[in-house]
Amino acid sequence: MTSHTTPLTLASAAGGHPGFLSPSGVEIAFLLVGLVTLGAAVITVTTRQLVHAALWLVVALGGLAVEYLLLTAEFIAWVQVLIYVGSIVVLLLFGLMLTRAPVGRSPDADSGNRPVALGVAVAAAAALVWVVTDAFRTTWIELDGPAQGSTEVTGAFLFRNWVLPFEALSVLLLAALVGAIVLSRKRDTDADTGTGTAADTKAKATGTKAKAKAKAKAKATGAKAEAPGAETAGTDTKAEARPAPGDRSTPSRARTPREADAPGQEEQR
CATH class of the missing domain: 1.20.120.1200 (NADH-ubiquinone/plastoquinone oxidoreductase chain 6, subunit NuoJ)
Known part of the structure; x- marks a missing residue:
């Protein structure tokens, strides 16, 4: 009678908890x-x-x-x-x-090594599947034993038995964080120094160009100031060379040596 009631009990228990979480x-x-x-x-x-x-x-x-x-x-x-x-x-x-x-x-x-990568991936997957299935065949879970895998059990096990390695890892992470901050600050300082040097060089070059432009402009202004005086002198010379409106005499010109000796030669004749 027990053999008949056990399957019925299991069937009723399975039927009493239907749903997606079965x-x-x-x-x-x-x-x-x-x-x-x-x-x-x-x-x-x-x-x-x-x-x-x-x-x-x-x-x-x-x-x-x-x-x-x-x-x-x-x-x-x-x-x-x-x-x-x-x-x-x-x-x-x-x-x-x-x-x-x-x-x-x-x-x-x-990459051109896709066949090799595919072979390695398939071999690794086969090894993992074989290890997992073999572990399931030989390892049994004790349902009546202590709970495993939960946050409470893992935390208690970690902070009771492995507290020293946990603190060592914490110090290591803190040292890495401090090193990252120091490196970032050093890079920022170098960048600021390089920016300042470039700005100073650019300012000096701009000042030199401005001075050269000012000198060239001053020279051009002086040349323009001297040019009207030369034009005035040329105008006066031309005015002196021109005859008066009422004077019909031709303007005198310098004699050549041959023309100067011509009167003496006529007297000798």
């Missing part, structure tokens, strides 16, 4: 999200537009976070969102903007 629904959601994540990852490594690749990487990493949530690994899911989606992708986008990546398709984003 095990079959979770498996379907896991499969769909996995396909979307895989497609986004393939587009990320095959597209020639760097900005589009970064955005598709956001989709792929977000899909992994959803997969972790479906596996009830809440802490790992939110760490995935905070670190990878929120930090790594933003760092990549800032790197693309600061390096002035070309808009549109990049000719350098394509």
Whole structure:
């Protein structure tokens, strides 16, 4: 009689909890999200537009976070969102903007080693699938044991057993932050110094050009001032050379030596 009641009890228990969150629904959601994540990852490594690749990487990493949530690994899911989606992708986008990546398709984003890359990717995927399936065959989850994967359990384990490495990582991140600030301030100072030197050189060159223009203008003004005096002197000379209106005599001109000796020769004759 027990053998007959147990299947009925299991069937009634399964029928009492229908809906999308049933095990079959979770498996379907896991499969769909996995396909979307895989497609986004393939587009990320095959597209020639760097900005589009970064955005598709956001989709792929977000899909992994959803997969972790479906596996009830809440802490790992939110760490995935905070670190990878929120930090790594933003760092990549800032790197693309600061390096002035070309808009549109990049000719350098394509490689002739696609067959080799495809072979390596397929081999890595096969190895990962084999490792995961083998782990599921040999590893059993204790349902009655302590909870694992939740934020509370992970935080307690981290701050009780691994507090010293956690603090060391905190100091390392602080040192990296201080170094980044120092480097940025040094670059700003160098940029200001270079700008000031260039401005001083430009001001000196502008002053020299202004002085040269002023000297050339002064010389031109002096030459123009002397020119009217020369014209007046020439006019006076012409006026003296012209005869008076009532005087019909021809103006005197200088005699040549031959003309001066002509009267003496006539007397001798």
